[in-house]
Amino acid sequence: MKKGFLIDMDGVIYGNDTLIPGADKFIAQLQKKKIPFLFMTNNSQRTPLDTVNKVAKMGIKIKEENVYTSAMATASFLSFMKPGGSAYVLGEGGLITSLAKEGYNLVNHNPDFVVVGEGRNFTLEMVNSAVDMILSGSKFIATNLDPSPKKTGWTNLGIKAVVKMIEEASGKKAFSVGKPSPVMMRAARKYLGLEARETIIIGDTMDTDILGGVQLGYTTILTLSGVSTRENMNDYAFKPDLIVNSLAEVELENLLAISNQ
Helix, strand or coil: CCCCECCCCEEEEEECEEEEECHHHHHHHHHHHCEEEEEEECCCCCCHHHHHHHHHCCCCCCHHHHEHHHHHHHHHHHHHHHCCCCEECCCCHHHHHHHHCCCCCCCCCCCCEEECCCCCCCCCHHHHHHHHHHHHEEEEEECCCCCCCCCCCCCCCCCHHHHHHHHHHHHCCCEEECCHHHHHHHHHHHHCCCHHHEEEEEECCHHHHHHHHHHHEEEEEEECCCCCCCCCHHCCCCCCCCCCCHHHCCHHHHHHHHHHH
């Protein structure tokens, strides 16, 4: 049976911009065996080319077609909901590029959608404008709802904090496209041309990659090289198909056999 991988990045491939040992060899195996894969990230700020360049510095050579972001999923979703529509964007880089590729008009008045993604350059005045637009009828979209890291020295608020502020001010709840939403999880699978039973997802977070994979019937692998620990597994009513310390422990042939069962 054909197989393919959706692979989270931070906590699986690297941590603090440092390669997690074994991740490069695992990706090299996939490339050697011509097994399709995507680096799937909730980060809407980064373009696929940014990701290609980032991992290249760590010794992993991929193409832009090996990257799928929440910005891409969001742009695709909006294009499906309203082709050729308009959006007011609180976000940068990858989100703006993805919306433009889908033929979306970026406007400052009366947008069809207000879209919030990661960014550092939008102001409180822009947030106020977003609230007014939502109160006037624009639909509210978040690329993802990743939380703030709650660590000193962090220079970028988690998108969830910004979304919550706008939700409170507008009284309207955002629709989130990114992981673990089925919208992005399904879109990434289709991007690879896979069926659900052919899809293996690898992540370090139970609340996003593993939850999304379980909900859609993917084979799920949790790595302990990021935020999750064995001790907090009892906090969840669901579980991954496989738990490994890092990608260095994954034996590809055995994994493919397990996912076929």
